Amino acid sequence: MxxxxxxxxxxxxISRVLVRDDRRAFGELVARHQSAVRGLLRRLTGGDLAQADDLAQETFLRAYRGLHGYRGGAKFSSWLYRIACNVFFSKDRSRRDVSQEPLALEEGSADVSLPDRLLERHDLERALALLRPRERAALVLTYANELTHEEAALVLDCPVGTLKTHVARAKEKLRRQLEESP
Incomplete structure (x- = not known):
């Protein structure tokens, strides 16, 4: 057998798409990676499924149009995450009102363990919504998507030290927010 x-x-x-404009090959790439991209965007949008789906569609449209720019230096999934984060950041910037700035909590220690309540989805989504977009993205990429700090820094196009700062601030803000939740 x-x-x-x-x-x-x-x-x-990717080669089939670039050389032969094989749209079925791109469809296979989408099928292979859409769940992870949509999951990332759902977390970034605070669980807004419709918005996450719209952003995922925009992500794959941009990926198709920009596929010739993918150089293969990073994993394809990381390249897609970068596009997804950029789509999210650009939509977030265009919608943000000054009065809707995330709650600014005091900075604390970088070595913070999050409370067990973090596992409660509703509390987590509500607390994530209070983070600045880059802090939220840094935390989601490193914890939910399990990227290394180096991979997440590439996705967010920032130095590793900046990424670590975003993660530490996000964890501290989440810890405080979840402790204060009723």
């Missing part, structure tokens, strides 16, 4: 053919790698699919 013959074994099923091995699925093409991301690199092979």
């Amino acid at each position: 013959a074994s099923p053919p091995e699925a093409p790698s991301d690199a092979e699919l």
Whole structure:
């Protein structure tokens, strides 16, 4: 009995899209990565499924249009996360009203362990919504998407030290917010 053919790698699919404008190959890339991209965007939007779906669609549209710019230096998924974060940041900037700035909490220690209540989805989404967009993205990428600090820094196009600062501030703000929740 013959074994099923091995699925093409991301690199092979990308090559087919670029060389032959193979839209089915791009569709396979979308199918392969859409769940992770939508999950990232759901967390960034505070659980707003409709907004996350709209942003995911915009992410893949931009990815298709800009695929020739993918150089393969990072994982394809990281490249997609970068596009998704940029789409989120640009939509967030265009919607943000000065009165809707996230609650500014005092900075604390970078070595903060989050309370067990973090696991409660509603409390987490409400607390995440209070973070600045880059802090939220840094935390989601490193914890929910399990990227290393180096990978997340590449996605957010910032130095690793800045990424670590965003994560530390986000954790401290979440800890305080969740402690204050009834």
